[in-house]
Amino acid sequence: MPxxxxxxxxxxDAFDPSDSASAHLYISFGAHRIRMGVLxxxxxxxxxxEDYEVERPSTVENAISFLQTQSVSNPLLQERKWQQVRIGVKNQQFTLIPEALFDxxxxxxxxxxxAVVEPEHEMVHHHEHPRLELINVFTLPAALHEWSVxxxxxxxxxFVHxxxxxxxxMLHMAERSARPHLFIYVDKNYVTLVVLQGLKLEFCNSFFFTSSEDFIYYVLFVLQEKKMNPDQDAVTVWGELLLDSELHEILRTYIRHVQFGKKPTGVGFSYRFDALFxxxxxxxxxxHFCD
Incomplete structure (x- = not known):
């Protein structure tokens, strides 16, 4: 296993894991990458x-095994009493249901x-989005639930998706505008595309890609579907994208106004975070905004 x-x-400098009772632990869980943040x-x-990655393809089982090992040695996981623990699950198994139709x-x-649901390996959860009047229904690995509880x-x-x-x-960062705005979040081999018009969700989906051509195809497809103009409408990008990367280069080739997103407002960051993009x-x- 990788x-x-x-x-x-x-x-x-002032952070002490023993102060966990007045802190929130946030975990971003994926088969290939696990991050933990403390607020x-x-x-x-x-x-x-803290950010942990594998270089080669991994599995959910391998990621759970890593967390079990960290439970013994990592102070963030040794501290068992937190004011809040929230775990974000990365997969493509989700669907958005209008609040009024949800059963x-x-x-x-x-x-x-x-999506293909495997009840022997997965659990079905949901998260409510009152401002968007939507429910996000998704799966999480049963093994992750069995470890976490x-x-x-x-x-x-x-658990949230x-x-x-x-x-x-993105809703927190969005500005009220008559024009729709495309937000892009880039993961390794995955891109999530969200279109907001004012505070209304127009589109949200996640796509797997293996090349920059695949990547830009999905971006341009969504722009076209939402009748947006790549020469006029601004696009905001977050995630694993570097200024000198092939993905950024192809974005700038087809879209005139590409801007990198910022850290979210409404929450503070230690000066130590200044070293991060x-x-x-x-x-x-x-x-933090999934209350």
Whole structure:
């Protein structure tokens, strides 16, 4: 099994894991990447971030095994009592249902319309978005739930989908405008595209890509579907995208106004976070807005 390696570690000088009872622990969980962030609830400020990745393809089981190992050695996971634990799950198995049509007993049926659900390995959850009047129905690995509940038995634990965090974070950053705005979040081999018009969700989906041509195809397809103009409408990008990358270059080739997103407003960051790119970790930070 490929090994997870720490790629980033940011801790505020005053951060003490033993103060967990007045802090929130946010975990972004994916088979290939796991990040943990700590927010000091009294100061409403992020004070710690740790990032772990594998270089080769990994599995959910391998990621769970890594968390189990970290439970013994990592102070963030050794502390069992947090004011809030929120875990964001990265996968393509989600669907958005209008609030007025949502039936709790039909969650799995909604999901089966566009995803394969494996009840022996997965659990079906949902997250409410009152401002968008939507419910996000998604799967989470049963093994992740089985690890989390006893691990944080003294803390309230909540599961959300990565797209829920992104939608809430982007909604938080969106400006009221008559024109729709495309927000792009880039993961390794995945791109999530969200279109907001004012505070109304027009589009949200996640796509797998293996080349820059695939990537720009999905972006241009959504722009066309939403009747947006790549020469006039601005596009905001967060995630794993560097200024000198092939993906950024092809974006700038086809879209005139490309801007990198910033850290979310409405929450503070230790000065230690100044060393990180502002447009990275937006999905982790945005777990804070999933109340």
């Amino acid at each position: 090994a997870f390696k720490q790629t980033q570690r940011v801790h505020d 000091d609830a009294q100061r409403n400020k992020f004070v710690a971030l 709790l007993n039909a969650r799995e049926e909604y999901l089966r319309l566009n 006893p691990q944080f038995k003294n803390s309230p634990v909540e 990565q797209t829920s965090a992104l939608m809430e974070g 502002n447009h990275r970790n937006f999905d982790l930070y945005s777990l």
